[in-house]
Amino acid sequence: MGSKNATLPLLAACLLTDEPCLLSNIPLIDDIFTMVELLRRLGVDVTIDAGARTVRVCAAGLRRSDPDPDLVRKERGSFLVMGPLLARFHRASSPHPGGCAIGARPVDVTVHGFRAMGARVQTEEGWYDAWAPQGLHGASVYLDYPSVTGTENLMLAASLAQGRTVIKHASCEPEVVALAQFLTAMGARIRGAGSSFIEIEGVPRLHGAEGRVIPDRIEAGTFAAAAVATEGELVLRDVNCDHLEPVLYKLQQIGACTECRGSVLRVSGRRPFQAVEVQAIHFPGFPTDLQAVFAALLTQAEGLSIIQERVYENRLLYVDELRKMGAQIIVRGQRADIYGPTPLHGAAVRALDLRAGASLIVGGLVAEGETVISDVHHIQRGYEDVVGRLASLGAEIRLVERPAGAVAAAGGSSGPL
Numbered sequence: 417m418g419s420k421n422a423t424l425p426l427l428a429a430c431l432l433t434d435e436p437c438l439l440s441n442i443p444l445i446d447d448i449f450t451m452v453e454l455l456r457r458l459g460v461d462v463t464i465d466a467g468a469r470t471v472r473v474c475a476a477g478l479r480r481s482d483p484d485p486d487l488v489r490k491e492r493g494s495f496l497v498m499g500p501l502l503a504r505f506h507r508a509s510s511p512h513p514g515g516c517a518i519g520a521r522p523v524d525v526t527v528h529g530f531r532a533m534g535a536r537v538q539t540e541e542g543w544y545d546a547w548a549p550q551g552l553h554g555a556s557v558y559l560d561y562p563s564v565t566g567t568e569n570l571m572l573a574a575s576l577a578q579g580r581t582v583i584k585h586a587s588c589e590p591e592v593v594a595l596a597q598f599l600t601a602m603g604a605r606i607r608g609a610g611s612s613f614i615e616i617e618g619v620p621r622l623h624g625a626e627g628r629v630i631p632d633r634i635e636a637g638t639f640a641a642a643a644v645a646t647e648g649e650l651v652l653r654d655v656n657c658d659h660l661e662p663v664l665y666k667l668q669q670i671g672a673c674t675e676c677r678g679s680v681l682r683v684s685g686r687r688p689f690q691a692v693e694v695q696a697i698h699f700p701g702f703p704t705d706l707q708a709v710f711a712a713l714l715t716q717a718e719g720l721s722i723i724q725e726r727v728y729e730n731r732l733l734y735v736d737e738l739r740k741m742g743a744q745i746i747v748r749g750q751r752a753d754i755y756g757p758t759p760l761h762g763a764a765v766r767a768l769d770l771r772a773g774a775s776l777i778v779g780g781l782v783a784e785g786e787t788v789i790s791d792v793h794h795i796q797r798g799y800e801d802v803v804g805r806l807a808s809l810g811a812e813i814r815l816v817e818r819p820a821g822a823v824a825a826a827g828g829s830s831g832p833l
């Protein structure tokens with residue numbers, strides 16, 4: 417499926433022109449629906465064709481510069497509308513964005529960049545008011561941290577700013593490159609995306625464009641880990657193996673077989689699995705969004721595996737849930753020591769956030785007996801029909817309704833995917 421984290425900035429980019437834009441290969445997930453609703457409430461015309469997986473966005477009716485606070489608080493990507501709104505209206509205001517509870521998640525990089533480009537930004541009580549009476553101008557902006565959202569927001573704003581902007585220590589994630597490609601198709605002048613030094617020459621106006629959302633590398637990595645953990649074999653289509661390089665490298669170290677042919681990835685696994693060390697860090701390092709999923713897989717590896725989370729300060733909370741299934745994991749600060757192989761057993765567990773929930777699904781597929789995962793709305797924010805697709809691959813998994821809300825049950829001993 418198309419990448420969630422690549423679709424969100426493309427939707428924000430559509431605000432930069434009055435002409436219609438068309439995005440294809442969009443994932444039909446809650447985070448995208450939230451962003452679509454947010455754009456609509458700004459006056460933007462958005463039409464989703466679910467069958468064709470396209471969304472048509474026309475911002476000719478854009479009339480507000482203050483996104484709906486309730487929607488902004490639902491997800492981090494919502495803050496990406498700030499750059500385009502500031503560029504077009506010379507003012508924008510928003511509360512602090514929401515998203516998974518995995519750490520502080522500040523937006524100081526974005527604020528610093530907007531200020532360097534001539535905006536005044538007031539930040540009070542979790543609210544951001546930005547205005548640039550003279551419009552935005554190009555600037556040399558050094559990012560204290562190569563924030564993904566920060567880099568994207570500044571690229572969006574700089575595309576319509578007057579003059580040249582240089583973003584130093586920029587994020588190199590594939591989603592940033594995908595945004596640069598789409599903005600370029602809209603008429604923006606951008607060089608260097610994919611490196612830590614991005615140059616943007618502002619243009620007076622952008623035009624409509626069509627773009628295909630890049631494949632979701634996190635989703636592909638999740639399915640690949642599930643296949644290996646269950647000693648199955650899976651063929652994944654529409655995959656960008658370059659984006660998955662750090663993940664495939666780890667899978668190979670674990671002892672899995674991976675084979676890339678064009679956009680097709682074949683993955684299989686047979687025990688025994690080797691323990692490995694994983695450092696979750698920004699691209700091209702191993703993605704933080706997959707460390708929880710890999711932790712579930714590594715409970716089945718021989719010896720001590722170590723996961724070091726280097727992006728977020730609070731992204732190991734899922735460990736307590738995996739422990740309820742019998743995992744032997746010790747957390748020290750940002751490091752999780754995983755002792756394996758450990759037979760997992762079914763348990764009642766909670767999806768604390770999106771990727772934590774995906775980790776529990778992988779654990780549940782490996783475990784003996786039934787695992788019941790609550791709060792699956794977190795998982796549904798980012799994985800389209802994960803239950804249906806895993807079931808079609810042979811997993812014993814189903815969505816069940818309980819009084820307390822939707823619950824997914826991953827039956828253990830499902831067998832290989």
Ligand code: EPU
Pocket residue numbers: 421424492493516519520521522523524525526561562563564565566589698703704705727728729770771798
């Ligand atoms: N940070 C700062 N200052 C900032 C911004 C970020 O210090 O101004 C720090 C954060 O505290 C955090 C780290 O930088 O520790 C990473 O934040 P970043 O801004 O790079 O990430 P993000 O844009 O908030 C995106 C994805 C995340 C993914 C990260 C890292 C979207 C909507 N979200 O978040 O995806 O984990 O990049 O790759 O693109 C997910 O999909 O589950 C998810 C959390």
